[in-house]
Amino acid sequence: MNQRLSTAVPYLIAVVILVALPLVLQSYYLSVATMILIFGLFAMSLNVIFGHTGLNSLGHAAFFGTAGYVTGIAIVTYGVKSFWTSAPLGILGAAVTAAIFGIIALRVSGVYFLLVTFALGQLLWTVAEKWNSVTMGRSGFVGIPAPDLGLSFLDLESPVGFYYFVFVVFSVCYYLMARLHRSPFGYALQGIRERESRMRALGYNVWLYKYIAYIVAAVFAGMGGILYAHFNGSIAPSHVGFSTSALGMLMVILGGAGVLWGPVLGAALIILLQGFASLLVPARWPLILGALFVIGVMGFRGGIGLHMVKTVRRVFSRGSNQG
């Protein structure tokens, strides 16, 4: 009981802070907070295959962007009004893309998996940029309205309303991913990460587990992409390709793949820094981002989240049970 309470307290504090944020933040900072939740969801979804299964994908934005595009096209081009239709369409788009890419990419492993997922992501980027009649080409697909939930008392056009909407979706996805992580399926994935040959010897269909994990991760990434498309009102080829994929990977590594909320922490750091840098030195942001990649890799391997957890544990255990 005590154990359960002590794990629940940090979550309660986080929820209280996140719910109270709109009361203290101005609309610009509230939009930054919304961005953090959206990219936190994206980074967590990447961690389902990256941290938990050990598949290093460099093309995860493919699902983020595809879902965003599909939702946008459904709403703007085909006039699908309700969020309850457009969002499932977007998620279906991401899942189908993952089902196809997974068959190709999972033929290889290790570094080759990186190369192939990278190439497949860039393939979608080419499609998004070249298929002008459908995707509006290089400048991106624009004019995506706020989601229409069919609930008239909710004003999702206002920053505060949209923030709470994103918060609810984020919380549901977080809960589902946490459950997945601690389910038999999740443990099997971690077993595959640790020793694939042993899992195979135990009778697990390793390929199928990886394939399903790949699709599940794509579904959550797609949810992030849908939120982003509504939030930004547009989605661009870069959201399908390399730069967004790499950013997601940096968020996971910087925040810590070993901790469930690590990727969210990473996302918060990157988005906050991006916010400040784009105000102060917009032309040099790539330079700062590049330096961040280098510093993050050289200095914080294992992630900031893991360092935080260790520090907290050390403080609370008073060093009594340290072996």
Place this chain on the structure above:
Amino acid sequence: MAVFTICLLNGASFGCVLFLLSSGLSLVLGLMGILNLAHGVLYMLGAYIGWTIAAHLGYSFWIAALTAGFATGVMGLIMERGFLRRLIGLPNEQVLLTIGFVYIITNICLWIWGSIAKPPFTAKFLTGAFTVVGWPYPYSRVAIIVVGLSVAFGLWWLQEKTRIGAIVRAGMDDREMTKGLGINLELIAGALFFVGAFLAGFAGVIGAQLIGANLGHGLDILLLALIVVVIGGMGSVQGSLVGAMMIGLVDAFGKILFPDFAMFMLYFLMVIVLVIKPTGLLGRKL
């Protein structure tokens, strides 16, 4: 028939540029297991340095190519000695680190050379054209093929016929065992990284005869080089040559036959090779 011959030459010349680039990437990946995503920006940096020396300052094209290669080689050596050597066996960290270099070098290039693309340039004695099957064809493209095939032969000879090549091949097969025999593999690995980075910058200047220098090349050309490595297989000079020539030819013929889908043909080729032989056509086993 004329169109066919021209396409063949175009494909072979672009394939040779891709070979110069991807051979370094493939050998470094094969020997050290290092995936250097900054290889493409080294190419781009080489092209810009070459443009400055040859087109802007007016020195010889070949001096420009060698200087650019040397500069990117030193750059590569710094990346390897300072950073990548500590990340052996950590592919994710290598990828993130080299992505960091992609952003840094691209932004510095933007700072120095601006956002306007530099036009193609070539050596003075290569500016003319001769007649192939009734069409004028530039000397510069033929020069690219000659340079590319010479380097390919040189690398093949180095890897298959010399003692250093034998050490490199042994290191790819069994790293620990090679070290255990008292061979300074770190030294060889560093030298190989320098050669790979040198070839990337050199390829940038050679390739600038076709496509000039452009800030987008850092990623565009990297993508092509990675597809070459996937198709040809890592750690093999012959594999890189075969893969690069296939990509070059498919690209050249694709642009004529299906102008809108040329890029997709390359992916299609990659997927077919992955389905038939996941380790690449001539690759070593992982």
